[in-house]
């Protein structure tokens with residue numbers, strides 16, 4: 001059995017979802033209540049591959065909210081993640097994806113030191129960040145989106161915002177090794193990590209977001225921002241492809257400009273309907289078929305009976321591993337969400 005650990009994007013989102021899912025006692029509560037709330041299994045899932053194989057899974061709502069980080073409720077945030085992991089393990093789930101901020105919190109607050117939650121000894125082999133599949137899907141979205149918009153990668157400048165992160169660094173490695181992208185712009189805040197990435201790649205220009213945006217034909221957004229930022233479409237190249245892989249979204253406004261194309265990043269579409277309710281709640285356009293690539297990674301590992309932490313740690317995703325998960329993804333009927341133009 002596979003599992004998905006997820007969370008909602010804001011307190012307001014959580015309150016409306018609680019009402020919709022039939023938890024009225026959660027719907028009128030503020031952040032303090034969510035800091036105390038235990039994890040819940042709120043969905044049972046059945047997925048059938050195009051090979052005909054069927055697998056079963058569960059969705060674990062961690063009750064983490066990005067406002068907990070913004071208001072420095074670090075203890076509550078970390079408790080949410082380890083409790084959700086223990087809950088997944090207690091329910092017999094063999095491989096669980098840590099969606100959205102779950103894996104970021106796990107890494108940033110060094111949660112591998114917490115090995116025991118009450119009577120459960122956490123077995124980390126049962127968890128994956130799902131980031132290898134997410135990075136692979138975003139790279140394919142860059143390649144396919146560029147082709148659709150007539151942007152030649154061999155003449156194009158691609159800015160990666162969040163370049164030093166787990167997903168961002170993998171995207172940079174792939175664009176460097178597997179495409180002929182002309183110029184890479186590396187954007188993040190911490191200068192030392194940017195320089196390490198630049199020397200690993202042997203290329204890439206380090207820039208602030210403000211400097212990078214007007215120069216980029218394609219922008220990949222994979223920064224771990226608890227809240228999106230505002231962008232003025234007039235300061236961008238036309239055409240410009242913006243692939244927003246953040247959860248919550250890195251872009252704070254809905255940009256409406258005929259030559260700026262926004263694509264939901266790190267999202268896959270399955271060839272067959274999936275039996276679940278959860279993707280209605282996170283506003284996917286086709287909720288029976290579309291999902292986060294990190295969640296799909298735990299499904300892929302279950303299909304292949306690879307009950308191991310395929311994606312783990314930070315900045316260790318190789319192009320070879322991205323190729324491997326990409327092959328399995330295609331085999332079972334997933335494809336990257338395409339640009340609608």
Ligand code: NDP
Pocket residue numbers: 099100101103104129130131134161162163164165166167168187188189190191193222223224225245246247248265266267292293294295314
């Ligand atoms: P990491 O924490 O590993 O990396 C985050 C990156 O963002 C770092 O380079 C960090 O560098 C940078 N960053 C953070 N804040 C800012 C800022 N204000 N301005 C510029 N750069 C910033 O995160 P992941 O790679 O694991 O995840 C990235 C995003 O992808 C998250 O939003 C996550 O929720 C989402 N995600 C989506 C998935 C999907 O299936 N679609 C799956 C998993 C994650 P620095 O701190 O130096 O600025």
